[in-house]
Amino acid sequence: MIKNYGQMQNTLKNYNMKNWSKSVEIGNRIDIKNQPFNPEVGQTGESKSFGEFLVDSVSKVNNLQQDANVAMEKLASGQSKNLHETLLAVEKADIAFKTMNQVRSKVIDAYREIMKMQI
Secondary structure, eight states: OOOSHHHHHHHHHHOOHHHHHHOOEETTTEEOTTOBSSOOOOTTSOOOBHHHHHHHHHHHHHHHHHHHHHHHHHHHHTSOOOHHHHHHHHHHHHHHHHHHHHHHHHHHHHHHHHHHOOO
């Protein structure tokens, strides 16, 4: 059980994305590993678990960041002269990252509220 912010930071440092997606537990009582969370139906028609949804979302944000980095490198090296597309890629990555941070903050706030509940 996490009792303070320092312990939460240490716990987050020790986990990588694969650990979080494999098993998400709240207070060692509820395992939502295989529970569908408002499933997003993919092209194959199958629903995704909450962990898979998070992994996909973080992966998409990471891909946008990498695309923006490649676009900036091409512009700096002279391989590309299209400033407009470079700025678009950078802004897309920035907006996606800010949105991901806001979602992260909301999840942490929800976790704190759940921990305050008396059983």
